[in-house]
Amino acid sequence: MSDLEGISPLTLNRLSVYLRCLRHLQVAGVRRVSSQALAERYLLSAHQIRKDLAQFGEFGIRGVGYDVDDLAQHLTTLLGLDRLYRLLIVGMGNLGNALAHYLGFNQGAFRVVAAVDRDPERVGRDMGTFRVYHVDELAAVVRRSGAEIGVLAVPAEAAQENYDALVAAGIRAVLNFAPARVKRTAEVPLKNVDLRINLEEVAFVLRQGELRGEAGGEGEGEG
Amino acid sequence: MSDLEGISPLTLNRLSVYLRCLRHLQVAGVRRVSSQALAERYLLSAHQIRKDLAQFGEFGIRGVGYDVDDLAQHLTTLLGLDRLYRLLIVGMGNLGNALAHYLGFNQGAFRVVAAVDRDPERVGRDMGTFRVYHVDELAAVVRRSGAEIGVLAVPAEAAQENYDALVAAGIRAVLNFAPARVKRTAEVPLKNVDLRINLEEVAFVLRQGELRGEAGGEGEGEG
DNA sequence: AGATGTGAATGAGTTCACAGCT
């Protein structure tokens, strides 16, 4: 069991998906589920679910299946979602706003504690659960707010400098949404998320379908 | 060469990245680049760049490297980015707005031609290059605008029904940003992009760092 | 019986080493 060090990013992402599905089942009042039922309901692979889970212990009951609450709890601790992560959004334009308000960036294990921007128009704004500060105050904001994860939602040109500033300010990890390949330092983990790449992927399979006289693509992926 | 059918999504995404890097070099006035130079500049693998490119022909010059313009052109056609794709945004909340205005969803090969929403507040709004219609008019909007790719930026609960509506309306491909596992029909390719999963991944590596006494994570990924 | 957990088999993807051009 365990081997918590060497989980592959692919497995890790699937575990997140499983947890999302289990939460969904919890809300629906389902208490037990088999790998097969889970797979069918959410378009996954039963084999893979079992393989992925087995890597970390025996969470199921043979002949029966998995206890939904129990498994959800296990995955939550495994993924490290049993505590709070404080987020700082860098760049409160359209994207920063969307991330802050939408899609669970302010739910469960994650809380947006502050934002910074360089536009005086936006600085000082009260966003309800957090406020917008000037980017020059970054270090102080990180310290006072206790922010651990920085979310870059700035234009491509500004991405690297803001990553560097976040590192200097003592942030612990960074998620970059700017369409730029930011270079990380040894100490502060970074994940580049390029939204446009997904669009290009979809466009490609669409085009493939066209070229071979409309039969529909194959892919159904992840983000 | 070619084998354009069986490109793996991973390769495909890397090709998009290469193209992005080449465009960057073009702007900087660089005319020739070796796989190694490209790899060093953008934190890639020279071996992999060559392998990926070689799959489709001989784009380089041995002993010299690649012609930047030339390779960019090749990749553009290869990825199918040599024509225009018309986008329709479903859901003009924070996220829909952000996608429409930011990050290249309205640049190059992609153009947002229309949006739909069910909130009367938003319906009728003129977004400059496109307008917001009521979701009930979806079929007519798709037909008139010639939209091919639908971008779902609605709450999780509404994702599946809106995908189905898009399919019924004759859309050709869908990109889903709602945190829900939408099921695709055979004909209309779908890509689910879950923004939160990236956050969970970063949180995980951050926590790993903590648990083994701060050494910084390893991962440096993709979206 | 029925579903999990696991080792073995298959397949995909990446890295390497070097042959082949320029």
Added chain:
DNA sequence: AGCTGTGAACTCATTCACATCT
């Protein structure tokens, strides 16, 4: 000499078959 293109080695990931447990 230098850098690409490629077949072979290797590593990683997924799928399968079945032993194991309730």
